[in-house]
Each structure stands twice: as C-alpha cells, then as structure tokens.
Amino acid sequence: MLETARALFKTAVEHGWAENGGLVYLVEKTGKGVTVRDGNKYYWALAEMIAAAGVLAVRGEGSEDGDSAYFWGWYDKAWAYATEHFIDSERGGWFPMVNKDNVRTDIYAKEGHVGAPVKCYPSKTDYHPLASCYEILRALELETSV
Secondary structure (H helix, E strand, C coil), X not given: CHHHHHHHHHHHHHHHXXXXXXXCCEEEEECCEEEEEECCEEHHHHHHHHHHHHHHHHHHCXXXXXXXXXXXXXXXXXXXXXXXXXXXXXXXXXXXXXXXXXXXCCCCCCCCCCCCCCCCCCCCCCHHHHHXXXXXXXXXXXXXXX
C-alpha cells in the first residue's frame, strides 16, 4: 500500500498542482492529456495533501527508495501556500476556498455583505487541518517509538 500511496501522491501533484500554486480540485485525464475541470482550491484538499506529504516523508525516513526529501519538499510547499492563501492569521482557522487565481471567494456571504469576510458555511469545520497535523504528529511518534 505504501508504494501505491507514493505513486498516487506523485500523480496528484503532477497533474493537480497549479502553476500559480495550490492544489486544484478536479482534473480529468483523457487520451489528450490532463484537463482541469474545477480550478478552485479547497482548504480541506490542501490539508489532506499536507498530511499525505508529511506521513509519506516520515515513512520514507531511512529508506533508500522512500523519497523522503521529495515528500518533505511538498509538505513545506503546501504549508507555505496554506499560510499565504488559506490561514486566517487574524481570527484563526482556514478560509474555505480560493479560485484559480488564488483569490478568496466568499461564496457563502449574502449579497451586500459588509464587514469581516465570511469564513464558514453551516457544515465547515477546521477538522481537516487539525486532523492532518494530528496524523503527522502520530506518524512521527510511531516512527520514533519503533
């Protein structure tokens, strides 16, 4: 499963990481190549990418073929992107989405909304970023306890 996970991650970033940063939501691979079907970038997908990169990096430590440096590089790149575009440094939490141009889209605000940006919709939580951090810490703990 580990080799499959590594291959899946590499394919996802090869086809899903946008030129201007961030992981697009949906691509389609056809006989003509890969086409972006939804260029929006969602907080939860980026958080899951961070977790995957971190866990794969930890699992590759000490392995000749684990590509640990490759996964730590993506981990750092994804966190830098999250910090710049998703993390609300004033009020905490993550904004839900940015568009293909990395502009935050407050699609859940009512028309004519003024004031602080809308960060939430009824079902949004910051479960994914928190769970991603937990999974990386858990992987690190398991690796050092073996």
